[in-house]
Amino acid sequence: MYTLKIQRIINQIDRVDNTVEKVKLLTQAIQIADENEDIEWGYDLRLELINNEIDLAFSVESLPAFAWILQAYDENPTLFSEDDFLWQYKWMMSELYDNPDVSREQIDAALIDFQNRLERNGYGKRAIHNEELSDALVQKDLGAIGRALQLVNMQERDDMSDCQACEMDAEVSAILLREGYDKAYAKALPLIERQFTCAHVPLRTSVNLAYAGFKNNQFEKAQRMAEEAEQEVYKKEKDSSIMLSAIKLATYFTYVDKSKAKTWFQRYLPWADGPEDRSTFQLSCLVVEAMNLFPSEERFEFELSETHSLYPNKESYSATELAIHYSRLALRLAERFDIRNGNDNFKKQLSDFVHIG
Numbered sequence: 001m002y003t004l005k006i007q008r009i010i011n012q013i014d015r016v017d018n019t020v021e022k023v024k025l026l027t028q029a030i031q032i033a034d035e036n037e038d039i040e041w042g043y044d045l046r047l048e049l050i051n052n053e054i055d056l057a058f059s060v061e062s063l064p065a066f067a068w069i070l071q072a073y074d075e076n077p078t079l080f081s082e083d084d085f086l087w088q089y090k091w092m093m094s095e096l097y098d099n100p101d102v103s104r105e106q107i108d109a110a111l112i113d114f115q116n117r118l119e120r121n122g123y124g125k126r127a128i129h130n131e132e133l134s135d136a137l138v139q140k141d142l143g144a145i146g147r148a149l150q151l152v153n154m155q156e157r158d159d160m161s162d163c164q165a166c167e168m169d170a171e172v173s174a175i176l177l178r179e180g181y182d183k184a185y186a187k188a189l190p191l192i193e194r195q196f197t198c199a200h201v202p203l204r205t206s207v208n209l210a211y212a213g214f215k216n217n218q219f220e221k222a223q224r225m226a227e228e229a230e231q232e233v234y235k236k237e238k239d240s241s242i243m244l245s246a247i248k249l250a251t252y253f254t255y256v257d258k259s260k261a262k263t264w265f266q267r268y269l270p271w272a273d274g275p276e277d278r279s280t281f282q283l284s285c286l287v288v289e290a291m292n293l294f295p296s297e298e299r300f301e302f303e304l305s306e307t308h309s310l311y312p313n314k315e316s317y318s319a320t321e322l323a324i325h326y327s328r329l330a331l332r333l334a335e336r337f338d339i340r341n342g343n344d345n346f347k348k349q350l351s352d353f354v355h356i357g
Contacts, residue, residue, distance in 0.1 A: 002036045005029075006045075019240075022052050027061060043072050043080060050088050057240040058274025059095055066092045083121050086160060089114050093131045097138075098277035100336035118160060126155035130162045130170070137173050138278050139337075139345035145174045165191060165201035172205055181216040185209060192228070200241070203232035207245045211252045226252055243271040247283050254290040261290065266300055273308045276333055281346060284330035289353050291323035327354045 009029040013022050026049040033041035046065040053062045066088060073080045096102045096110055115128055129151040136144035149171065161167065168191055176184035188209060191202045206229035213222030229249050236242050250264035265287070272283055299316040310317065310325060317325075331354060334346035 002032050005032055006041060019052055019055050023049060023061060039072055043069060047085060054091055055239060055241050057243040057271050063092060063095050082117055086117060086121060090127055097135045100340055104340060123158050123160045124155045126152060126157060127160040129155060133170055140177060140349060141345050142178055149174050163198045165196040165198040168196055169201045169205045173208060176212055181212055181218055185221060203229055203245050207249050211248055214252055214255050240271050243268060244279050244283055247286050251286045251290040254293045266302060270302050270304055273305050281330055281333040284326040285349060287326040288323050288330060291319040292353055294319035296320045330354060
């Protein structure tokens with residue numbers, strides 16, 4: 001009878017167009033499978049949960065689900081194929097880097113485990129170096145970026161490598177930080193011209209080039225990139241995984257069109273409803289930067305969930321209130337990440353617009 005209950009939930013999932021609701025339904029189905037000690041259903045349902053939650057701004061259920069999958073495979077290697085979940089392992093490595101409560105030692109142990117599983121399934125280490133480059137870019141550590149990019153390029157592409165669009169976007173970000181806007185823009189042309197695309201590119205590339213273009217006095221290119229990015233956002237309005245790109249584009253609009261920027265913040269900041277991670281840090285920096293450009297008493301109205309960091313729900317928040325809230329959040333996260341990473345890379349990113357004393 002329990003398998004019929006699970007099947008009914010799956011049928012319900014197929015009719016749902018809301019990813020949050022799908023994750024909730026999958027969690028219910030997993031509970032039924034676990035109560036009946038059905039390891040095969042538990043395995044398949046957890047993989048499906050992870051595949052859905054990756055499309056949200058924040059992942060909450062995926063990491064414990066994946067830990068269960070690893071244990072299930074290691075205890076029952078004849079039941080499952082290790083190759084089935086290696087791509088999800090890539091996503092979970094990013095989740096580990098995201099979480100300031102995960103120690104460097106735990107990340108390094110997971111990287112070794114991931115590498116061992118890749119090698120025994122015939123893959124190289126390029127996927128490992130993709131994750132190292134991603135973390136170096138978030139930290140804006142120029143030395144680590146250079147080393148990771150070199151390691152990525154030393155390895156041949158294989159089926160576990162990031163897609164070509166994502167890899168090129170990462171290289172554009174690296175060039176932007178290390179060599180300047182003009183070289184980054186030239187490198188990005190195949191992405192801008194849509195020769196390579198994926199779920200997040202060229203949106204992410206266009207947003208970065210709009211934001212950095214304004215900072216580098218490349219106003220015409222910045223405007224063109226912002227227009228491209230805006231159209232991409234409209235295509236993905238139900239996809240909360242674009243949250244950080246939308247907030248960064250809103251910050252760009254703060255410099256050129258405060259009315260539009262206000263509309264964007266009121267629309268997309270409520271999406272920032274999740275755990276305190278690397279994305280929350282980046283978002284907090286952007287919000288503080290933007291709010292410091294608004295008149296201090298400018299009012300912003302939001303519809304917030306009870307789990308949002310801005311809750312309890314007020315009718316509105318001033319730019320000053322938002323700047324204070326997110327500067328505190330950014331500083332708290334910077335301290336946690338810097339302790340974990342053994343450097344001050346996150347605090348350095350705050351120094352331009354948050355007092356650190």
